[in-house]
Amino acid sequence: MTNKFKIINDPVHGFIKIPHEILFDVIEHPYFQRLRRISQTGLLNLIFPGATHTRFHHALGAMHLMFTALETLRLKGTEISKEEEKSAMLAILLHDIGHGPFSHALENMLMEDWHHEKLSLLLMNDLNKELDGELTMAIEMFQGKYHRKFFNQLISSQLDVDRLDYLKRDSFYTGVSEGNVNTQRIISMMNVADDKLVIDAKGIYSIENFLTARMFMYWQVYYHKTSALAEHLLVKILDRARTLVSEGKELKASDNLKYFLEKNKFVRATKEDIQRFTELDDNDIIQAMKFWTKSDDFILSYLCKCVIQRNFPKTMISSKPFEKDFVEDKIAKTNAFFNIENGAELVDEISRTLLPYNTEKQPIHLLPKNGEKFRLEDSENQILSAFINQPNTKYILSFPREI
Template sequence: MINKLKIINDPVHGFIKIPYEIVFDVIEHPYFQRLRRISQTGLLSLVYPGAVHTRFHHALGATHLMYTALETLKVKGVEISQEEEEAAMLAILLHDVGHGPYSHALEMLLMDNCHHEKLSLLLMSQLNQDFNGRLSLAIEMFLGKYPRKFFKQLISSQLDVDRLDYLKRDSFYSGVSEGNVNAQRIITMLNVHEEELVVDSKGIYSIENFLTARMFMYWQVYFHKTSVVAENILVKILKRAKELSLAGDLLPATEQLSYFLKKAPNEGLASGDLHRFTQLDDSDIMFGLKSWSQHSDKILSHLCQSITERNFPKSIIYSKEINPGIVQEIIKITNDFYQVKDADWFVDVIEKSLLPYDAAQQPIYMKNKENKVYRLEEAENQILAQHITEANTKYILSFPREVLSKANQLIKI
């Protein structure tokens, strides 16, 4: 008989327990094993070389934190059944199972505007059939339909185990210490009041540190201008490859990628598309990039070489909107340089916004020793919470370095 109660050695959290056989069985399923071949942070390793970890790593880490959180709540007197614990662990284990290769944006191109959360739900439903309904409660929690709201809040909210893991993990692998949150301390401070998740009042500074760490990670890591530009180029590559494929160009590609490149826009999900999607991973995309880098189409080959050779365009970050007239002038200069009509493939203005703490839609609640519950930003001893409730927006202008000398006359660098 196979021992399914495993212990996994994780570089971020240490030893991770797999306490239930059903969790082990789902981990062993090909849908989940695919996550070993899906990068957690897309092309971020082109900026931070150590950031080569996968969504498989992250899903296991988040599942470990879910188990730790539920065990902590049980110690505090919250009644949680084994069935509920299993379901919550399965829900967080599979929360990213619908992610496609490299980029969040690629799923919109390859899967006809089907968001990864919808794909995750479709795959969870398929797994539920494979496991004879054992995932029904997990799906209910994932959708937020289970009456005990704190389960959904642990899976997805402003203070969930998903964020606790990816901040700590991405900080570890990227080497950016600003994101290293004390996940164990935060979990120790969690509590439940009237079936909703709250934080014991003495944990307020850990929560504020968590929110600011997330803000710093976004601006310093996830929204790093080079990483943002690289992801934008990857999206354009797939868009261009799809245009050429639909026009009859037989681009070299793996069987599954070729299928999605030839699939007409707005066609919807056909029978078998979901299974084909589960055959896609980062290696399909990288094979395409390497193959297309020598293609006769100037646009496709240039964009592919930007990533395979790490030869990115010039990028400048601004705190205010960029004059559209300047952008059009740079496009014209680029047109003349490359002798093409489609220089907007090479010139971009990318907008990135972040709301550090959404106090209106998803407030974090604290609870004091008198069992009084109040919002984080209303706490008398809060320091930062009320100051991080407004969105901040940055604008990234990118254009070919070959036209930098002429573009320099238009912009202040």
């Protein structure tokens, strides 16, 4: 008999317990094991060398924080059954199982209009059949259909255990200390009122620190100009490859990647679609890019060399869109230097927008001792919340270094 109550040593949270056998079974499943080969932060390790962690690490960390959060809520008088505990942990464990290669970078590129959450749900339903309905409640919580709404907020909201883990984990692996939030303090301040997840009012500054830490991590790490460019290059490479394949060009790639490059429509995912998707990971994309550096197509070859040789295009960043004449001048110089006519393929304006705190979408509520909860931004004690509820956009222009 296998002992399924394992303890996992995690560099971020310490020892992680597996308190339910079904969690072990899911972790051992090939669908979940694939997450070991899916980068948590795309190509971020080309900018921050330590960022080599995976979706596997993150899913386990989020599961651990879910267990800690549920224990905290129990201590404060919220009744949570063992079945609910197990289901909430399963839901967060599987929340990212639908991620494709390099996580967000290639979202919708392999299967159009198939957001990773849609694919996660598809795979969860598939697993549920295999496990005789054990995931039914977890799927309800994941979709927000379970009658106790705070479970869904712990899984997906502006203050969920998913964000708590990835901020602390990404901060740890990138070495960017601004994202190192105090997860234990924030979780210890969690409570439930009117079936909604709230924060004890005395924890207001921990929450503001969390929101600002997330903002700094986005601008300093995820939306760093080179990070944004690397992600954009991946998308362009797959888009270019798909265009060439549609024109009848032969491109060397793994069977599974070739399948997705050749197939155009995924109205309803077939059994083969699912099987091939769950066999696809970062290695397929890296192998293909290595092949394509020698492609006869200049654009595809150039873009792949940028990534594989880490010879990125030059970038400029601005708080407003670049002048049209300035961009067209870069395109003209690119055409002249490489003696090509499609230089526009190598000159790109990328934009990134961040709304640090959305006061409309599931706002964070504080709970004072009198029990009358109120919104974070309405607190007389808030320092920053009223100033981080506006979107901010930055523009990045990339063009070949040769010009």
